[in-house]
Amino acid sequence: MHLGMLLEMAADGMADRVALGPLASGLTFAELASRARRLGAALEALPGERVGLIDLNSPAVPLTLFGAAIAGKPFVPINYRLADPQLRAIVARTAPATIIVGEGVLERVGPVDGIEFLSRAEALALAEDPEGKEKDGWGGDAEDIAVLLFTSGTTGEPKAAVLRHSNLTEYIISTVEYAGSAEDEAAIVSVPPYHIAGISAVLSSTYSGRRVVQLEAFDPVAWVRTVREESITHAMVVPTMLGRILDIVESDGLGLPSLRALSYGGGPMPLPVIERAVGLLPHVGFVNAYGLTETSSTIAVLGPDDHQAAFASDDPAVRVRLASVGKPLPTLEVSIRDAAGIEVSVGERGEICVRGGQVSGEYLGRGTTLDSDGWFPTRDEGHLDEAGYLFVHGRLDDVIVRGGENLSPGEIEAVLLEHPGVLEAAVVGIPNKEWGEQVVAAVVTSAGVTEEDLKAHVRSRLRSSRTPDHIQFREELPFNESGKLLRRVLRTELSEAFT
Amino acid sequence: MSLVTKPGTRYRSVVDQTEVIVVKPASGPIDLRCGGHPMVSIGTEAPTGLTLDPAFSAGTPLGKRFADGETGIELLCTKGGSGSLSIGEVILSQKDAKPLPSSD
Numbered sequence: 001m002h003l004g005m006l007l008e009m010a011a012d013g014m015a016d017r018v019a020l021g022p023l024a025s026g027l028t029f030a031e032l033a034s035r036a037r038r039l040g041a042a043l044e045a046l047p048g049e050r051v052g053l054i055d056l057n058s059p060a061v062p063l064t065l066f067g068a069a070i071a072g073k074p075f076v077p078i079n080y081r082l083a084d085p086q087l088r089a090i091v092a093r094t095a096p097a098t099i100i101v102g103e104g105v106l107e108r109v110g111p112v113d114g115i116e117f118l119s120r121a122e123a124l125a126l127a128e129d130p131e132g133k134e135k136d137g138w139g140g141d142a143e144d145i146a147v148l149l150f151t152s153g154t155t156g157e158p159k160a161a162v163l164r165h166s167n168l169t170e171y172i173i174s175t176v177e178y179a180g181s182a183e184d185e186a187a188i189v190s191v192p193p194y195h196i197a198g199i200s201a202v203l204s205s206t207y208s209g210r211r212v213v214q215l216e217a218f219d220p221v222a223w224v225r226t227v228r229e230e231s232i233t234h235a236m237v238v239p240t241m242l243g244r245i246l247d248i249v250e251s252d253g254l255g256l257p258s259l260r261a262l263s264y265g266g267g268p269m270p271l272p273v274i275e276r277a278v279g280l281l282p283h284v285g286f287v288n289a290y291g292l293t294e295t296s297s298t299i300a301v302l303g304p305d306d307h308q309a310a311f312a313s314d315d316p317a318v319r320v321r322l323a324s325v326g327k328p329l330p331t332l333e334v335s336i337r338d339a340a341g342i343e344v345s346v347g348e349r350g351e352i353c354v355r356g357g358q359v360s361g362e363y364l365g366r367g368t369t370l371d372s373d374g375w376f377p378t379r380d381e382g383h384l385d386e387a388g389y390l391f392v393h394g395r396l397d398d399v400i401v402r403g404g405e406n407l408s409p410g411e412i413e414a415v416l417l418e419h420p421g422v423l424e425a426a427v428v429g430i431p432n433k434e435w436g437e438q439v440v441a442a443v444v445t446s447a448g449v450t451e452e453d454l455k456a457h458v459r460s461r462l463r464s465s466r467t468p469d470h471i472q473f474r475e476e477l478p479f480n481e482s483g484k485l486l487r488r489v490l491r492t493e494l495s496e497a498f499t
Numbered sequence: 500m501s502l503v504t505k506p507g508t509r510y511r512s513v514v515d516q517t518e519v520i521v522v523k524p525a526s527g528p529i530d531l532r533c534g535g536h537p538m539v540s541i542g543t544e545a546p547t548g549l550t551l552d553p554a555f556s557a558g559t560p561l562g563k564r565f566a567d568g569e570t571g572i573e574l575l576c577t578k579g580g581s582g583s584l585s586i587g588e589v590i591l592s593q594k595d596a597k598p599l600p601s602s603d
Contacts, residue, residue, distance in 0.1 A: 001507060001520055001575075005520070005577060009561060009577055012561060012578065012579075013561040013562060013579070141507075166507065173575060175599045175602070176598075176599075177562075177598045178561070178563070179561075179562050180598055197603055200603040204603050208601075234601055236602070261600065261601055263601060263602045263603065265602065285600065287600045287601065287602050289602035289603065291602075297603055298602040301599055301602050303600035304600060329599065
């Protein structure tokens with residue numbers, strides 16, 4: 001199936017529903033489709049094989065995503081927060097292309113061979129032009145590339161993940177009921193357009209018929225205000241966003257009465273934050289989603305019922321599921337494998353591997369990383385419990401090898417975060433002559449917490465080999481804007497501090 | 500008439516507006532019909548002069564899925580119409596939606 005068809009179905013069946021913007025003045029699905037077809041016709045005629053976008057959230061994001069699909073060209077949203085040299089390098093890798101840019105971007109990037117720039121205003125004008133012709137149907141077929149997403153490159157040169165129309169539409173039609181949203185539902189989108197969650201938010205909302213209200217970029221005050229003013233019912237946040245939202249809700253005491261569903265993902269959520277969220281927003285259904293760019297977004301979901309059951313249970317095996325990412329989607333398969341590629345038993349840790357139509361596992365210029373049976377090795381470490389709940393322990397590449405023992409930073413971080421004085425925690429391995437690597441933690445704490453307190457806390461819950469040899473107290477940890485911990489940066493800093 | 504179905508192939512009714520896309524293919528060739536008449540691939544010539552068979556006129560709603568356990572075929576309706584989908588004379592049943600909690 002093709003992204004163009006998702007939009008066409010929405011426009012056919014829900015023409016007069018508001019798709020984008022305020023209820024009183026937003027674009028309907030019919031208008032969204034008609035503008036995307038005009039932009040699609042223009043993009044088809046513009047130079048280049050791809051359509052890039054370097055901008056904040058605006059109506060140009062869904063219009064360009066669908067417009068590029070209609071034109072039969074891959075959509076390449078690029079991270080506007082990259083430093084200028086990295087941004088220029090990625091723009092050069094996108095050539096030949098037409099790139100839609102927000103304010104100030106052109107000045108930062110300068111002219112690049114094979115790139116034609118179009119401002120956001122120019123793109124929106126093409127979409128709105130009543131004289132503009134609308135392209136019939138859509139370009140290419142289901143196996144063409146729909147979206148190229150550059151990975152964050154926290155561990156090296158950014159790779160361009162390939163998502164084909166078939167991957168994204170398989171995800172949408174298998175997880176979203178067509179026109180399944182009630183007419184009064186509205187989702188706030190504050191994740192950036194270059195994040196897979198930004199892409200899946202547009203597609204899911206379109207297919208389910210849910211109105212989208214965009215924030216140019218995440219800001220906790222604007223987020224809370226918009227949720228209240230626009231009667232937002234659905235939202236997706238990454239862990240760092242949720243804590244900041246809760247601070248505001250807690251201090252003004254006004255709650256978020258319209259909100260029905262809050263989904264979180266994009267990184268491990270500290271248990272104390274989710275417990276605080278459930279306490280402050282008791283009427284909201286919480287959803288924890290786990291997925292990767294390479295899997296077209298979500299592959300496992302811990303739903304509202306799972307959250308409630310875990311909270312209500314005295315059974316530690318059930319209660320701990322709050323720290324899981326729920327069960328894999330019924331339309332795909334998950335297998336936990338050891339280093340030799342053999343499936344391990346229930347409860348044992350290994351690499352999370354996944355197979356299904358939404359799984360791409362392909363990078364531009366590097367080919368597929370799927371094995372001969374179609375399995376994608378995620379490089380995430382995890383395990384399944386007896387009831388099939390999936391637990392994610394972090395990146396395999398972050399595993400610390402201390403004296404021949406494999407230690408998972410995620411396990412030690414979770415224990416540190418259980419200490420009431422610890423607000424943020426990160427654990428990495430740094431080189432050590434005696435052990436190969438030693439365990440070092442960086443923490444953000446409230447006043448009065450000492451290194452000895454924390455070491456004793458970890459030692460009492462885990463083996464002594466897992467107790468950090470050094471702990472650095474900091475004002476903040478280095479996260480990127482999607483809430484992903486910059487481990488490489490932290491490892492370098494801690495190596496310098498402690499060796 | 501028998502069709503060999505492939506995922507992503509689209510078919511249309513020859514007597515009403517119904518269009519479908521194959522989500523899961525059938526294990527073998529099937530006699531896929533809508534409104535009582537064989538469906539055709541989108542883009543191919545359709546026979547003219549046929550009319551909707553009242554026995555197959557309950558309608559096919561846009562966005563709904565239809566499945567048949569015996570052949571394994573699963574279809575998604577991409578344009579709604581007044582005809583009903585069937586394999587031969589056996590009407591295809593609408594698949595119950597099991598919506599997942601919204602995660603994005």
